[in-house]
Structures are given as structure tokens and as C-alpha cells.
Amino acid sequence: MAQTEIPACRFARRERGENNMKKSQKLMITSLLALVVVLLGVAPTLSWLFSTSQPVINTFSGGTIAIKLDEALVDADGKAIEGEGAQRVTANRYKYVAGAVLDKDPTATVLKGSEECYVFLCVENGLTEKFTMNYDTQSWRRVAEEEGKSVFIYNIKVDASESETDVVLPPVFTTVTVSEELTSEDIETLGERTICVTAYAVQTHSLTEKDAIALAVTQFLPDNTPADTPIIE
Structure with a gap:
């Protein structure tokens, strides 16, 4: 091979x-x-050049609006108690007779630190034409009403954001006067009646007065829209 x-x-x-x-x-x-x-x-x-700044911290906190509503404590005759024993309360009981002038001063207070706001009061009047209230029309303007309810706006925007004390507003009225023509039959027919006053405040920021009124009407008259409710200019 x-x-x-x-x-x-x-x-x-x-x-x-x-x-x-x-x-x-x-x-x-x-x-x-x-x-x-x-x-x-x-x-x-290698040597790098660098510098670190202190952090910039932005703190955001929500603004607040706080209000309260009270009135002077009255005695058995419906007169505001002065001096010793005087105090602010959220309810009173009255006995009414013909010609009586009863003290009642529903007063709204915007608490210090509250943002600028529109303030409203709703007066739900369960009385009849035999009773009249001395409304302060210089301070409070009626903007809506329906079936015994009247909505009022305070004429001035209230700003307590920088205030060191609460901002007390004028009472919407100070007395309830009973007609001298009230009879015993009227009293028997009327029985027990009530006046209910409620305060409401809403921010002014980004809201016009008209917007705020619409919100107040919705708040106090929930069964109606502002368009359905007469607005009093």
C-alpha cells in the first residue's frame, strides 16, 4: 500500500x-x-468639580373658612340678658303676646384665619304677618326668597385671613315685633312657631358674587335651581 x-x-x-x-x-x-x-x-x-445646593421646599396647605352663628340669651320676657348672666346661645324660647317686642339678634361671625369669603344668611320664617322683623337692609341684601325662606348676602366681602380676632358681622335683625292686633284666637291658631336662621360662607377666590349667590340658593333651597328661584337684585 x-x-x-x-x-x-x-x-x-x-x-x-x-x-x-x-x-x-x-x-x-x-x-x-x-x-x-x-x-x-x-x-x-480624575477630579470632578461639583456643588450641591440646599433643597427648596414648597409647602401647600388648604385654605379654610370657618363661621359661627349665635344670638343673645333672653329672659322670660324675651329681653336680652345684660351684665351678669349674659351669654351667646344658639337657641331661645319666647312667649309672645300682642304688642310685645322680642329681642332676637342672629349674628354671624367669621373666625380669624378664614380666607376672604361671601357670607349668607337664610332666614326661615315660620311666623305670620302678625310678626315683623327689623331687617338691617344696609348690611344685608335679600337675594332670593321662596315659601317663607329668605336668603341674604352680606354687602361686603369678609377677609379674616390676617386678622388676629374673629370678625363679628352686624345682626341680620335685632327684634321681632308682635302685632298689637293679635288676638287670643290668633294665639290659639298659631300655636308654637319657629324662626330658623342658618349661616353660609363661600370663598371669593375664582367666584363672582353671582356665582356665590347661585351656590347659596342651591345650599338653602335644594329642591330648586337658581334659575327657578327669583333672584332679588
Whole structure:
């Protein structure tokens, strides 16, 4: 069988090639390692300039509006108690007779720290034409009414946001006068009646007076829309 001889030089060349490749690989690795070493050696020498400011903190808190409503405590004759024993209350009981003038001064107060607001009062009058109230029309303007309910707006915007004390508004009325023509039959027919006064305040920011009135009408006359309710200009 014939044999082919492979010259030894081929093996030598191959061996030299493999050795050269290994050397190249070693050189490549060494070069990479050397590069890494160089980079690692250089990095710590870099010095960055920087500065950090103090944080700016913005705090947002909701504005508030707080109001209260009270009146002077009255005695058995319906007269406001003065001096010792005088106090502000949220309810009174009255006995009425013909010609009597009863003290009643529903007073709204905007508490200090409250944002600027429109203030309203709703007077729900359960009495008849035999009783009249001396409304303060200079301070309070009637803006809506329906079936015994009258809605009033205070003529001035009230701002207590910077006030150190509560802002007390004028009473919407101060007396209830009983007709001198009231008879015993009227009293028997009338029985017990009530006057209910409620205060309401709404922000002025982003609201016109007309907008505020519409909100008050909705608040006090929930079964009607402002369009259905007569607005008194």
C-alpha cells in the first residue's frame, strides 16, 4: 500500500503557526489587561468639580373658612340678658303676646384665619304677618326668597385671613315685633312657631358674587335651581 509522506516542514510550519497564535492571544490578553490596569490607574487621578445646593421646599396647605352663628340669651320676657348672666346661645324660647317686642339678634361671625369669603344668611320664617322683623337692609341684601325662606348676602366681602380676632358681622335683625292686633284666637291658631336662621360662607377666590349667590340658593333651597328661584337684585 502506497504511503504518502508528509514533509516534516509542514508540521513545523503548523507548529510555528499555532505558537504564533498562542503568542498573539497572550499578547491580546496582556494588552487588555494592561489597558484595564492603565484605566484603573488613571481613573482615581480624575477630579470632578461639583456643588450641591440646599433643597427648596414648597409647602401647600388648604385654605379654610370657618363661621359661627349665635344670638343673645333672653329672659322670660324675651329681653336680652345684660351684665351678669349674659351669654351667646344658639337657641331661645319666647312667649309672645300682642304688642310685645322680642329681642332676637342672629349674628354671624367669621373666625380669624378664614380666607376672604361671601357670607349668607337664610332666614326661615315660620311666623305670620302678625310678626315683623327689623331687617338691617344696609348690611344685608335679600337675594332670593321662596315659601317663607329668605336668603341674604352680606354687602361686603369678609377677609379674616390676617386678622388676629374673629370678625363679628352686624345682626341680620335685632327684634321681632308682635302685632298689637293679635288676638287670643290668633294665639290659639298659631300655636308654637319657629324662626330658623342658618349661616353660609363661600370663598371669593375664582367666584363672582353671582356665582356665590347661585351656590347659596342651591345650599338653602335644594329642591330648586337658581334659575327657578327669583333672584332679588
